Amino acid sequence: MNAFTRAVSCAVFLGLLCCCDKGNVNGPDDDPLPNPGPDPVPATITISHFPDIVSPETEMTFSISGLPDSVSLDSLSVRWDWSSDGAWDTDSLVLDDIDHAYPDHGTYIVSASIRNTQGSELTVLDTVHVVELLTITQNSGGFLWGNVDWAPDGTNRIAFDMSGQNINIFIAGYPGGTPEQVTFNPAPDTLEGHQFAQWSPDGKKLLFQASGTHLGYITQVRQLDLETRTVTTIFEMQSPGINTLWSQDGQSILYAENKSLKLFSFADSSVTDLTSGVTVWGYCFSPASDRIAYFLMNEKNTTLRIMDVQTQTDIKTFDITGAGAGSKLDWSPDGNWICLGFVCDEVTDERTLHVLNYHSGNIYSIRLCQLSECWYPTWSSDSSILAFEAKEGDNPLEIWGITFPQDIE
Numbered sequence: 579m580n581a582f583t584r585a586v587s588c589a590v591f592l593g594l595l596c597c598c599d600k601g602n603v604n605g606p607d608d609d610p611l612p613n614p615g616p617d618p619v620p621a622t623i624t625i626s627h628f629p630d631i632v633s634p635e636t637e638m639t640f641s642i643s644g645l646p647d648s649v650s651l652d653s654l655s656v657r658w659d660w661s662s663d664g665a666w667d668t669d670s671l672v673l674d675d676i677d678h679a680y681p682d683h684g685t686y687i688v689s690a691s692i693r694n695t696q697g698s699e700l701t702v703l704d705t706v707h708v709v710e711l712l713t714i715t716q717n718s719g720g721f722l723w724g725n726v727d728w729a730p731d732g733t734n735r736i737a738f739d740m741s742g743q744n745i746n747i748f749i750a751g752y753p754g755g756t757p758e759q760v761t762f763n764p765a766p767d768t769l770e771g772h773q774f775a776q777w778s779p780d781g782k783k784l785l786f787q788a789s790g791t792h793l794g795y796i797t798q799v800r801q802l803d804l805e806t807r808t809v810t811t812i813f814e815m816q817s818p819g820i821n822t823l824w825s826q827d828g829q830s831i832l833y834a835e836n837k838s839l840k841l842f843s844f845a846d847s848s849v850t851d852l853t854s855g856v857t858v859w860g861y862c863f864s865p866a867s868d869r870i871a872y873f874l875m876n877e878k879n880t881t882l883r884i885m886d887v888q889t890q891t892d893i894k895t896f897d898i899t900g901a902g903a904g905s906k907l908d909w910s911p912d913g914n915w916i917c918l919g920f921v922c923d924e925v926t927d928e929r930t931l932h933v934l935n936y937h938s939g940n941i942y943s944i945r946l947c948q949l950s951e952c953w954y955p956t957w958s959s960d961s962s963i964l965a966f967e968a969k970e971g972d973n974p975l976e977i978w979g980i981t982f983p984q985d986i987e
Contacts, residue, residue: 623645627639635948640676662703680708685707687706715755726965727956857875858872882898903921904918918931952968
């Protein structure tokens with residue numbers, strides 16, 4: 579073999595060798611590509627529940643959301659641990675809504691373990707608040723008719739109106755207080771009613787409304803001095819709203835007349851119109867009485883308005899779509915929460931209470947399966963309890979309460 583032939587042969591051999599090396603992806607000196615393994619469960623998955631807050635034995639519906647469109651429900655299963663104690667309370671189930679109720683009040687951490695068909699697993703958590711149900715009054719012997727109001731002076735007294743032969747104002751202490759009658763109507767045939775009691779800031783007086791056949795279509799706003807037990811009429815009005823509310827400084831009264839919001843001044847008996855040309859549904863003072871939360875009739879299921887009292891202009895609005903306005907608004911003394919009242923489902927007759935955080939705008943729903951005909955919520959002076967009237971079974975209306983969670987916002 580001459581030199582030229584040897585060179586050609588060597589070049590061919592090296593070319594073949596290079597071709598073979600280029601085609602060998604995992605050569606002897608290369609690390610093999612890792613096995614991709616099973617697909618992970620999407621980390622976007624979350625769990626939620628409705629209602630947000632419940633009493634013991636009230637069912638909550640738990641839902642799973644955040645599943646990407648590219649992932650099939652059929653490829654996933656879930657099991658539930660209702661208290662995150664490490665023992666799963668259900669077998670593997672399809673991803674669907676599930677109901678659960680807790681027998682005792684407390685705060686629970688719920689675990690949901692979602693697994694796909696390839697064996698990957700993701701555990702997500704949810705916090706549940708089950709509130710304690712409190713009995714404020716028992717066997718009062720009458721039918722509670724109207725507003726419930728908690729004294730702001732820290733004495734834990736509650737004022738309410740109750741019907742017997744006619745309607746009077748009562749006071750009960752919490753806990754364990756016996757209702758005490760503090761107003762006394764004329765003869766029952768006058769059909770006069772004393773309703774919608776409201777405490778003064780110092781807890782020494784009560785506002786209430788008086789109406790009856792002998793008063794015609796006029797409603798009198800009266801003041802009861804609890805020390806002297808004397809009653810005086812402050813002013814009269816037509817077509818009144820539900821509540822007459824005392825300002826924090828005790829110098830004015832917020833009320834509604836002929837569907838408009840008004841402010842009465844004790845200093846000179848003047849009346850200031852705060853709204854005009856609109857129909858007001860519900861209203862309440864802020865703790866400092868420098869702001870007013872209120873609904874308009876045509877917006878009661880969509881918008882909560884906040885008015886600055888000094889400028890008489892709206893400074894803030896909240897979207898309450900899906901919650902709606904109940905029979906009474908009440909602003910918590912700590913300034914954090916506005917109770918929107920109980921709303922009745924026209925189909926199931928279930929009552930749902932909604933509360934709104936003034937700072938975050940978050941709205942929480944509350945349901946209490948043991949009770950019906952729930953109305954007129956009021957905050958305790960330390961904002962830890964919501965009291966209201968309600969019925970348990972076939973018993974008459976009484977005053978109940980719930981402990982409000984302190985770790986939500």
